[in-house]
Amino acid sequence: MEISTEKDSRYNGLENMSAGELLRNINNEDKTVPLAVEKALPQIEKLVDIVADRMQNGGRLFYIGAGTSGRLGVVDASECPPTFGVPFDWVVGIIAGGDTAIRKAVEFAEDDIEQAWKDLQAFDTNDGDVVVGIAASGTTPYVIGGLQAANANGLATGCIVCNAGSPVAAEAQFPVEVVTGPEFVTGSTRMKAGTAQKLVLNMLSTSVMIKLGRVKGNKMVDMQLSNNKLVHRGTRMVMAETGLPEAEAAELLKQYGSVRKAVDAHSHK
Incomplete structure (x- = not known):
């Protein structure tokens, strides 16, 4: 497959640009992200519907990912309890390498194809749950293995990837593919790809929580009063x-x- 997120940047000689030029060019690239997300709205809708359906029947939502993708899943999961007043174990973010990897990269953690399922089993997952793999490249072994095992055990599976035709999307029953293209700094998928993943995660968890009755009108009526x-x-x-x-x-x-x-x-x- 062609990994467009790894293609050379459309810009070169970055070190010779002024701060203003750098910012304008990064901003121009960032402007393309919501348009890429828009193209994936039908896919996102299907994922929202299955997650909401499973959660209405007592299921949970798990995110699995490595590096930036894993951190974004952890952030989204950790923000659901204070925002919507739900139990902390309704939405769970799991990152390759464990919680240490949130702050410090754990070498080769993403290359273990069996570890994600082991990490998921620590939460007594069952066939009422949904596992969403997050991977910019769509090739992360940790995520591929986790989705394969989840499928084999009857869980619903989705993904958020930033390349078309990826192995991760092939394993997901409800794939979301937001094709963001080359990064401003070649291969730095914490930039456009990470932004796209964050937008999709915002859409997914917010829409699901609204469908679960956790918003009234347009207000977070169940938010935790923590400050x-x-x-x-x-x-x-x-x-x-x-x-x-x-x-x-x-x-x-x-x-x-x-x-x-x-x-x-x-x-x-």
Whole structure:
């Protein structure tokens, strides 16, 4: 297969460019990413539907990846509980090399074709779960092996890749292929490919959580009130929903611990 993310950059002599030239050229490349994502919307929709269906029936969502791709999965998973008030084990990000690899690259971890399934088994995965492999190149052995084993054990599988016709996409039942092309710095897939993966992950988890009823109107009514900013945001939500003055809304929120519960309590008075 042709790995377009590894092709030579459209730009050369980068070290001779001014800061302004570098920024403009990087920005020009970045502008192509959402257009590439747009082409994959039908694929993303199918993945959202299967994940939402499985999770509505008690299943979980697992992300597996290596390097930048793995880190992006960990970030998306870790942001679901505070944003949507879901248990920490509903969406799980697994990175090749373990949590150490989030901060420091673990050599050759991505080349172990059997390790992803071992990592998944630590969570007692079952055929109600979904595994989404994230790999810019679409050739990462860790991800390929994980998807193969997940398929063999009856789990639903998806992927987010940035090349067409990849081995990872061939293993996924619900592949998402966002073809981002050559990077500004040749092969540096933390740039456009990483941005594309982040956009798709935002779409996937947000859409699934909305379908699971974790958003009301356009508000994060189940968010964790873990800092003052979020408490103030929650208070404003309660005020908007109930018409209560700020002090009473804040007290109601403090009493019930979430916007949803506070609003429900007020409406049932």
